[in-house]
Amino acid sequence: xxxxxxxxxxxxxxxxxxxxxxxxxxxxxxxxxxxxxxxxxxxxxxxxxxxxxxxxxxxxxxxxxxxxxxxxxxxxxxxxxxxxxxxxxxxxxxxxxxxxxxxxxxxxxxxxxx
Amino acid sequence: xxxxxxxxxxxxxxxxxxxxxxxxxxxxxxxxxxxxxxxxxxxxxxxxxxxxxxxxxxxxxxxxxxxxxxxxxxxxxxxxxxxxxxxxxxxxxxxxxxxxxxxxxxxxxx
Numbered sequence: 738x739x740x741x742x743x744x745x746x747x748x749x750x751x752x753x754x755x756x757x758x759x760x761x762x763x764x765x766x767x768x769x770x771x772x773x774x775x776x777x778x779x780x781x782x783x784x785x786x787x788x789x790x791x792x793x794x795x796x797x798x799x800x801x802x803x804x805x806x807x808x809x810x811x812x813x814x815x816x817x818x819x820x821x822x823x824x825x826x827x828x829x830x831x832x833x834x835x836x837x838x839x840x841x842x843x844x845x846x847x848x849x850x851x
Numbered sequence: 852x853x854x855x856x857x858x859x860x861x862x863x864x865x866x867x868x869x870x871x872x873x874x875x876x877x878x879x880x881x882x883x884x885x886x887x888x889x890x891x892x893x894x895x896x897x898x899x900x901x902x903x904x905x906x907x908x909x910x911x912x913x914x915x916x917x918x919x920x921x922x923x924x925x926x927x928x929x930x931x932x933x934x935x936x937x938x939x940x941x942x943x944x945x946x947x948x949x950x951x952x953x954x955x956x957x958x959x960x961x
Binding site: 741770778779780782785787825827835836837838839840841842843844 | 884896901909947950954
C-alpha cells in the first residue's frame with residue numbers, strides 16, 4: 738500500500754523565519770504535486786515536479802524532488818502571514834501513460850505569527 | 852465560464868437517501884476524479900475516469916457509484932447515504948501536467 742507522509746503535520750512559524758516541509762512516499766513515482774488549501778476553500782496548485790532533481794520556485798516557496806530517496810521538500814523562506822494555510826503533497830501513482838491518479842499526504846497546517 | 856464546477860455546493864440529507872453530486876468541466880480533459888476530504892486523512896480517491904464510459908475504483912469506492920456518459924460530466928452517486936459519508940467532496944480533472952480541482956461539495960448525512 739502506498740503511503741505518503743508529510744512532516745511536520747503542524748507548523749507554527751514566526752514571520753521572517755525559514756522552514757522546510759517534508760514529503761516522503763513509499764513507491765516509485767516521478768511526478769509529485771504540491772497544493773495549498775485555505776480554510777473552506779478548494780486546492781490551489783503550487784508546483785508540479787516531473788522528474789528527479791526537479792526544483793521549482795515561486796516567491797517565498799521552493800519545492801524539490803528526489804525520486805531516488807522518494808522525498809520532496811517544500812522550503813519556505815522568510816515566512817509572511819499570508820502563507821498561513823494547509824499544504825499538501827500528492828504523488829501520482831497512475832503509471833504508464835496514464836496520469837492524475839493522486840495519493841495525498843495528510844497535510845501540513847502552517848501558521849505564521851507576527 | 853471555463854473551468855470545473857460542482858453542484859450542489861452544500862447538501863444535507865438523511866441516512867438511507869440517494870444523493871447525486873454533479874461535476875462539470877469545460878476543458879474536455881479525458882481524466883476526471885472524485886476525492887473526499889476528511890480531517891486527519893487528507894484527500895482520498897473514490898473513483899476516477901479515463902474517458903467517457905471508462906471508470907475505475909480508487910482507494911475508498913464502497914457506497915459510491917459513478918457514471919460518465921459525456922466527457923464533460925462525471926456525477927457521483929451515494930446509493931444509500933450513511934453518516935460516515937459526511938465529508939467534503941472534490942471533483943478534479945487533469946491535463947497531462949496539471950490537476951484542477953472544483954470548489955467542493957460539503958455533504959452532511961444526518
